[in-house]
Amino acid sequence: MKLYCLSSHPNKPCYILRFKEITIMLDCGLSAQTALNFIPLPLVPSSRLANLPSWLPRESVETQLEGELKECCGRVFVDSAPEFCPPLANMVDYSEIDVILISNYSSMLALPFITEGTGFKGVVYATEPTLQIGKLFLEELVEYLEQTPNKNQAKYWKEILHLLPPPLSDSFKPRSWRQLYTLGDVKNSLARIKVVGYDEKLDVYGALKVTAVSSGYCLGSSNWVIASDYEKVAYVSGSSTLTTHPRPMDQSVLKNSNVLILTGLTQTPTANPDTMLGELCMAVAMTLRANGSVLIPCYPSGVVYDLFECLSSHLDSLNLSTIPMFFISPVADMSLGYSNILAEWLSSNKQNKVYLPEEPFPHGYLVKTGRLKHYKRIYSDGFSTDFRQPCVVFCGHPSLRFGDAVHFIEQWGSNPLHTVIFTEPDFPHMDALAPFQPLAMKAVHCPIDTSLNFTQANKLIRELKPSTLVVPQAYTQPPPAHVHRSELVIDQESRYVISITRGEVVSLAVRRHSAKVNLDPVLADHILASEVRPGTSLATITAALHVKDNQHNIKELPEDPYVPKKRRLSKGDDTLKSLRYEWGALDVDVFVRKLKQEGINDVKIEPNGSGYIIHLEGADTVIQVEDRSTHIYSEASEVSLRLKLRSILMQCLNSF
Amino acid sequence: MLETETHEQIEQHKIITKWHQLITSVVISSAVECSSVDLSRKRELVRRNTDKIAIVRRILFEHIGGKNVMLDCGMHMGFNDERRFPDFSFITPEGPVTSFIDCVIISHFHLDHCGALPYLTEMVGYTGPIYMTHPTKAIAPILLEDMRKIAVEKKGEGNFFTSQMIKDCMKKVIAVTLHQSLMVDSQLEIKAYYAGHVLGAAMFKVTVGSQSIVYTGDYNMTPDRHLGAAWVDKCRPDVLITESTYATTIRDSKRCRERDFLKKVTECIDRGGKVLIPVFALGRAQELCILLDTHWERMNLKTPVYFAVGLTEKANNYYKMFITWTNQNIKKTFVQRNMFDFKHIKPFDKSYIDNPGSMVVLAPPGMLHAGLSLQIFKKWAPNENNMVIMPGFCVIGTVGHKILNGAKQVEFENRQVVDVKMSVEYMSFSAHADAKGIMQLIQYCEPKSVLLVHGEAVKMEFLRDKIKQEFNLECYMPANGETCNIPTPHKLSIDVSLGLLKAENVKYNNQPPNPKRSRVIHGVLVVKDSSMCIMDVDEACKEAGINRHIIRFTSTVKLEDPAPSYKTAEKLLKIFQEKLPGWNVTFADGAISVETVLIKVEGSEDELKSVYISWTNQDEELGTNVLEILQSIGQVS
């Protein structure tokens, strides 16, 4: 068993597992952090961004670099269409992948890079919410980038990384970065997904059984169990033990696996989600009371549902019910609609509502009563007439490089009454804000990451008791921002832990001694076992082996059509069929008595080493008896005597 | 010396069916669970051989921990007394039901499938697990409450379950999702498949060890205006238990039936008549509403269409929230337009019954056995301009059944007699599989046998013959209270040592390909405690803690061949290679091996040679053959 790591970001994982000659890709996350190095794409041309000074390295005389780099408050940005870092392409040929398993909608954004134009022929498995919401994520991302294209195709900066200031100089293999796929790619790629339910056992070429189990992180999020008859691999990616809106995590089936691959822990290990939610509510209320507006950059699904719910009731309690909330995303309507029809994937609290029948999320009600208004874009019909301040705006993209959020930052940035609140943990908020500096509006950092923290993860590992644990290398040392917090690591004591990082391959040895076969009932019925000691029986078997779809079946041997009727030396099968094996020691006294009964009287026994030698007088035959063997030496002409001896000997020995 | 009895290697599924006419309440008891099968088989293997000579009678499998699964728990709509509930004493004459039944599975929310559930849990006292899909769990209590109200409040029946009992009962229900493999206990597994029919309807596969059944409940193999078609994977169950309500019908296309339906409705309202369509509040009603609403929109019709108050909105809310259970079309467009927001269908008020002019009313219940539809029927029946369209199957004893059979007068409990002058139409809108659909399902899941329930005997016989003819499958149709024993072959899964498999694989790959030759595995089956494993003979001895005793024979043949002994050996090698084609004949270290038989030549030049042949007892046949060949050479020369 081998595991390849294709992604450097533990929360946007991408692994390849080779197991029983099957190649499985585990997730295909896309890190959008590379986009932070690029100039934002404003909806309406921004003179501020357009007039940012060009940047050139002092030593350089490269004229080709002209216009590729711009500077804003000491940071250098690439003025080009944003690029993304897809999973490492040269480790495994994508056309060899049999199956892709997707854990949740946030770890599938590289799917079109993997499946389109690569010769990929496999199947992709994901739950229905992962497919539906993942589709929204992919479509939103593509639409953001296509609506505000940047015609520049900067590439020379990648050649002179060493001359650039950080963080640009730290870019990881920027030559492998790629521009985003098209809507067509997204459509074709998603068409390859086969929808699965939780606890549905999927057969992979008869060799493996694959099952998705609830991971509690977001709608439809799953962990995977990959099992052969003897081995079990658990892949845990993006899990949560907190009670929010998704179905709770199912841990029982993950227990006692041979290998546990654990990734997708919280990106903000020092922030408590509940505290952050409280701080967010307070920051919103303070801003609104001061007549300012709030921008919350967000993804189109996920924690944003909980924010609608909590914030609306918080504002109600403060008599701020008249403040409108705007949710702006090309897929806002779909997201709100879908979330309310996925009852089976929700926490039992929310699930019970549909039995009433009431919508599981209150946002349907908030929309009906006009508290929450949603639009595809800010230039959509009705937005300009409905829009009033103060208000709370939820919109993408959390990187602040594209999407309508760019517009609000540009509009509100110079006003200290307004606040931008960062909740999505994917992007460091100061990096996100860098191209908009200097900024007068307040920036509040309330990351809400419900994924497992280190304490929860270590507890989970103790309960799951895997034989081997595989974690991203980043989890074996404290995060760079908290180097002294030694508790922010995965516990490596008392357990075999393998760490893995992008570009690495690790072998995961799983010892196995046997395989499963199906025993045909007709054959089973003809098997006669000999009890060799109480509770243990043996039976010699010779049977036909049928191998199909990696399944072994054994049946009775057919009559060999090649054996002619007249007796002939047949090769193998028929002789094997009646074969028995002798065991145990020979009782020489019994043997001799039997010889005499059969008329062989003239017997001379003499001890020889650990055994005996028996001479048959009158015949040129010697029998050498040892503890574990009996050897009969005879003249070829004495056939009948030899056969007689054989028969007597076999009567005296046990066999199976 | 050793004899083996010839007998069928079968396990038995014991299937008991018990229902009052159309109530499906089949109890399946698979006689043996997995582990006890293995154990008893081992015991049998052992026992036979300790008593080597005598023929050991096959030990019949005891009913150790057999699993009993109750499939649906319906009530009969045609009875008003205790006969409406299934007779649970039939399945367990003495003792509580809970210890007898391992779990209850409800296929869908129709009362003939779930109507007796509160009775079972709250009055009979069953406390074990109950499974149904999420939509069924949501909708079933509403229909149960509705039925309870009609029975208790309108008909004044006693000994019926209460509202609280329905609530308590539903709290015990475990909701399942499609295709989820759910372990009821360590051996009993259930899995739901989409069944069409009504929102949330499911078929269930029940697996115990290597034995399995698929129970269909009601299902529909053709997608309709709001639901998709039933589907099941090639799971090859031992028994497929299928409903056969429309066993002989091969229905015409859905489009034709819809056109026909709309034509009849239009004709009636054109002559100023009133159209009554008795429906279940949930299910077919939504399909008909979509049909009428789109037609009214397209034709710009003004005649009012009503649907019974209350249930409409609630029902449609369920359809909205469980939209993932409807068909692809509705699912795709629901964000833009919710199919269940009807433009032309208004809530009905009882005062409208006597309104003049034409109208169309959809009212529950569907079989005209009680409630609003019956009330309207009594008023409208005497007018020949009016029309009643029965869009589904009606159980014997109901008013619906009577008028469909041409009754011109219907008498009620209070001696009230109603003349039926209105036209009575029957439209098969019930989403049940027809004969074609049933055959299709058999094709999908490839069962080893089929059991028909829920249909009329004559029609079922026709279908049974068809199934036997087309699929060559055993087909059962047990009568009420009859027990059906279905033999199923039993599969044993055992271990085999990887070393043995690999050695076989190497050997197989070294042979020239011959598709007619079967791959052969030779080893020793070790039965120890609760495990069974085939391994190589030496491994097996080690595992069992015994020593092999090797019997070896060495015979000498004198050969006259005046040549160096290695020359003699070379000659012999050629002879063996010629005489034993296909056998592995090699020469190394001065000795010839024919497979594992060793041949060695001794003696100096010009002398008589001694040829030693040595083989183990297991190679007796080959060894004797080699010996014979050598002896024949000796005689010739």
Ligand SMILES: [Zn+2]
């Ligand atoms: Zn039904």
